[in-house]
Amino acid sequence: MLRSFKNLFSKKQARLDIDMSHFKKILKKELKRLDTELKTVGDKDGGNWESRATDVDVLASDSADIADNIENYESNDAVFKQLKIQYDEIVNALNRIKNGTYGICEVSGEPIEVGRLEANPAAHTCMAHKNTKIQQ
Numbered sequence: 001m002l003r004s005f006k007n008l009f010s011k012k013q014a015r016l017d018i019d020m021s022h023f024k025k026i027l028k029k030e031l032k033r034l035d036t037e038l039k040t041v042g043d044k045d046g047g048n049w050e051s052r053a054t055d056v057d058v059l060a061s062d063s064a065d066i067a068d069n070i071e072n073y074e075s076n077d078a079v080f081k082q083l084k085i086q087y088d089e090i091v092n093a094l095n096r097i098k099n100g101t102y103g104i105c106e107v108s109g110e111p112i113e114v115g116r117l118e119a120n121p122a123a124h125t126c127m128a129h130k131n132t133k134i135q136q
């Protein structure tokens, strides 16, 4: 009771026109998928993902092996970074659901188009501001 009372007078206008549990479900599913993918290129260290530093075997007699190792590490790292960005976006979106700011453009404070949220549930800006960089 107290909680809903507080929300009613909260300055932040939480979206009441969209089904939060629907987006929460999609985001959680996506988070799980990314978690599985990140496991293939990284390690979770106390809740934080870190790129797996594949040890480059400098004692390998064949220099081609060393080159292969370095190449594998670099592509692993690139994949990891890409997945990590997506992972963080999903985590941020879930936090916004928790804070009641989900579906609200971070630039203009306007509601984000439902179609945009359906296409990208982690969207944090409306269509008009999708290319606006936000200082984190």
Ligand SMILES: [Zn+2]
Pocket (backbone or CB within 6 Å): 105, 106, 107, 108, 109, 110, 125, 126, 127, 128, 129
């Ligand atoms: Zn906007």
